[in-house]
Amino acid sequence: MPALDLPSFDDIREAQRRIAAHCHRTPVVTSRTLDELTGTEVFLKCENLQRGGAFKVRGALNAVLGLTDEQAARGVAAHSSGNHAACLALAASVRGIPCVVVMPRGAPRAKVDAVRSYGGRVVECEPTLAAREKVLAEVLADTGATEIHPYDDPRVIAGAGTACLELLEEIPDLGLVIAPVSGGGLLSGTAIAAHGCDTGVEVWGAEPTGADDAHRSLVAGRRVAGSAGHTIADGLLAELSDRTFLALRAHVHDIVTVTDDEIIEAMRFLFERTKLVVEPSGATALAGLWKRPGPLPERAGVIISGGNLDLGSLPF
Amino acid sequence: MPALDLPSFDDIREAQRRIAAHCHRTPVVTSRTLDELTGTEVFLKCENLQRGGAFKVRGALNAVLGLTDEQAARGVAAHSSGNHAACLALAASVRGIPCVVVMPRGAPRAKVDAVRSYGGRVVECEPTLAAREKVLAEVLADTGATEIHPYDDPRVIAGAGTACLELLEEIPDLGLVIAPVSGGGLLSGTAIAAHGCDTGVEVWGAEPTGADDAHRSLVAGRRVAGSAGHTIADGLLAELSDRTFLALRAHVHDIVTVTDDEIIEAMRFLFERTKLVVEPSGATALAGLWKRPGPLPERAGVIISGGNLDLGSLPF
Numbered sequence: 001m002p003a004l005d006l007p008s009f010d011d012i013r014e015a016q017r018r019i020a021a022h023c024h025r026t027p028v029v030t031s032r033t034l035d036e037l038t039g040t041e042v043f044l045k046c047e048n049l050q051r052g053g054a055f056k057v058r059g060a061l062n063a064v065l066g067l068t069d070e071q072a073a074r075g076v077a078a079h080s081s082g083n084h085a086a087c088l089a090l091a092a093s094v095r096g097i098p099c100v101v102v103m104p105r106g107a108p109r110a111k112v113d114a115v116r117s118y119g120g121r122v123v124e125c126e127p128t129l130a131a132r133e134k135v136l137a138e139v140l141a142d143t144g145a146t147e148i149h150p151y152d153d154p155r156v157i158a159g160a161g162t163a164c165l166e167l168l169e170e171i172p173d174l175g176l177v178i179a180p181v182s183g184g185g186l187l188s189g190t191a192i193a194a195h196g197c198d199t200g201v202e203v204w205g206a207e208p209t210g211a212d213d214a215h216r217s218l219v220a221g222r223r224v225a226g227s228a229g230h231t232i233a234d235g236l237l238a239e240l241s242d243r244t245f246l247a248l249r250a251h252v253h254d255i256v257t258v259t260d261d262e263i264i265e266a267m268r269f270l271f272e273r274t275k276l277v278v279e280p281s282g283a284t285a286l287a288g289l290w291k292r293p294g295p296l297p298e299r300a301g302v303i304i305s306g307g308n309l310d311l312g313s314l315p316f
Numbered sequence: 317m318p319a320l321d322l323p324s325f326d327d328i329r330e331a332q333r334r335i336a337a338h339c340h341r342t343p344v345v346t347s348r349t350l351d352e353l354t355g356t357e358v359f360l361k362c363e364n365l366q367r368g369g370a371f372k373v374r375g376a377l378n379a380v381l382g383l384t385d386e387q388a389a390r391g392v393a394a395h396s397s398g399n400h401a402a403c404l405a406l407a408a409s410v411r412g413i414p415c416v417v418v419m420p421r422g423a424p425r426a427k428v429d430a431v432r433s434y435g436g437r438v439v440e441c442e443p444t445l446a447a448r449e450k451v452l453a454e455v456l457a458d459t460g461a462t463e464i465h466p467y468d469d470p471r472v473i474a475g476a477g478t479a480c481l482e483l484l485e486e487i488p489d490l491g492l493v494i495a496p497v498s499g500g501g502l503l504s505g506t507a508i509a510a511h512g513c514d515t516g517v518e519v520w521g522a523e524p525t526g527a528d529d530a531h532r533s534l535v536a537g538r539r540v541a542g543s544a545g546h547t548i549a550d551g552l553l554a555e556l557s558d559r560t561f562l563a564l565r566a567h568v569h570d571i572v573t574v575t576d577d578e579i580i581e582a583m584r585f586l587f588e589r590t591k592l593v594v595e596p597s598g599a600t601a602l603a604g605l606w607k608r609p610g611p612l613p614e615r616a617g618v619i620i621s622g623g624n625l626d627l628g629s630l631p632f
Binding site: 024027029030032048049051053268271272274275276277278307311312314316 | 340346584587593627628630
């Protein structure tokens with residue numbers, strides 16, 4: 001397939017059929033307090049309640065279940081220190097195939113344990129991108145496994161888009177949908193799903209000010225490489241690929257940048273008022289909705305992307 | 317109405333129709349990890365995601381919305397230091413009527429603020445049951461308000477039963493339902509709802525060992541007054557009334573008692589694995605399911621009763 005191929009709306013609907021039996025149709029949660037605070041009806045799509053604790057399992061499942069039997073037999077592999085690691089291992093366990101995840105030394109113990117709990121094999125490497133890529137290349141050469149990239153892959157993007165598709169099936173008349181942006185896979189899939197359902201939905205991204213390459217790229221009209229980011233939202237440090245940049249430029253209205261304090265405030269609200277355990281990345285879209293300029297439409301959808309965090313170090 | 321009147325299944329269905337527009341139909345959450353741990357399919361009815369953060373709003377709404385206009389105009393009142401306080405104020409705000417809550421000095425600031433945030437008036441008193449009852453009697457005499465008891469009231473019990481009714485409408489073939497027991501209102505309503513849907517469902521209660529008057533009462537075959545209880549599940553310190561004892565004796569298979577450590581373990585599981593913020597009382601039924609003797613049926617329902625707690629003092 002061409003290097004910059006993006007999934008179509010039909011690909012997202014096909015992904016939904018493919019993965020439905022293996023992941024949750026997550027609840028859409030509402031809060032009158034939130035509606036009063038924002039002056040709009042807000043619908044939280046709770047991917048923190050997803051299997052593996054994050055939307056990532058959707059893309060991983062769609063990619064793994066779409067492999068031929070021959071490909072599948074050789075397994076899958078990725079380098080990741082985040083939610084993609086455990087979610088890929090989970091997806092591989094669903095199909096009963098091998099999974100290797102290259103993880104940097106010093107990755108959180110909980111993330112390493114999660115991969116192993118799903119039967120994945122962890123290969124440690126030095127904590128640099130170059131080392132991660134080199135070790136992954138060796139694993140792929142040794143095993144013949146298929147690499148499943150965490151976001152720069154049409155199958156993964158299509159899977160990620162199924163969360164927004166479910167949201168719009170349940171709440172069809174949203175004026176706006178907002179999702180966090182890191183590498184851009186979730187936001188690309190969200191945008192393609194939203195505009196497949198209704199071309200009138202405004203799609204927004206939310207990004208930490210400390211890792212705002214997507215915002216700067218859309219402003220510049222070309223993909224701007226980020227410097228090393230710093231944010232409490234450790235799931236949002238990745239950078240756009242050419243593919244996700246194209247999708248965002250075509251579909252995304254704008255990106256709101258939010259500070260770590262604003263992310264923590266949204267996180268606290270979600271814990272205290274909606275009783276949801278949400279990681280900083282998962283609260284970023286709500287922080288973006290609060291900060292977004294201009295009047296809100298009557299109804300807005302927010303993708304709560306994940307809930308995996310160390311409860312011993314809550315930032316409040 | 318007779319002193320020991322209990323709601324019928326029809327009363328619970330009527331309560332459901334009455335309150336539906338004013339509270340959430342809460343999600344039913346599942347977890348494959350939990351299914352594997354227990355060897356059964358477990359369905360968590362998430363009343364921590366209810367308005368006001370607890371099932372209590374169901375009973376309060378049913379009672380408040382069932383008042384005549386003349387009664388309603390004089391308002392409602394209760395003494396409470398727990399979830400009933402805020403939920404009654406919330407229900408009164410829905411009908412636009414006055415609400416007074418007598419609260420002991422030293423009640424958690426968050427609970428007092430919650431009552432006020434819904435427009436309720438807080439009257440402080442000394443932290444003894446005698447003082448609470450005396451001050452409430454004065455409030456009732458002054459205002460002509462109707463007392464809404466937190467559990468010893470058929471309207472409140474009927475409202476509480478709507479959570480189980482929703483659960484069984486969504487998951488009709490449960491072999492067992494378990495709910496926490498304090499004053500017994502939730503468990504009474506749960507049992508009447510369950511047996512109205514399907515006489516074959518086993519209904520169980522879960523109670524802290526440090527406040528186990530319901531367990532001892534069922535064993536003794538008569539209502540046993542508790543001594544002052546001590547448990548981390550501060551929502552489960554109330555005692556059965558004659559009315560709720562009768563309901564439990566007629567409908568409840570047995571009560572499992574659980575230690576505070578077992579409650580904390582269930583709470584931690586719910587935070588970490590299902591991403592739900594749950595107060596100790598709200599995790600007690602899951603602890604009870606884990607500890608319950610004998611083989612489990614193929615499918616079990618668990619009432620997660622509430623999620624209001626101070627996030628600054630999590631017990632893990």
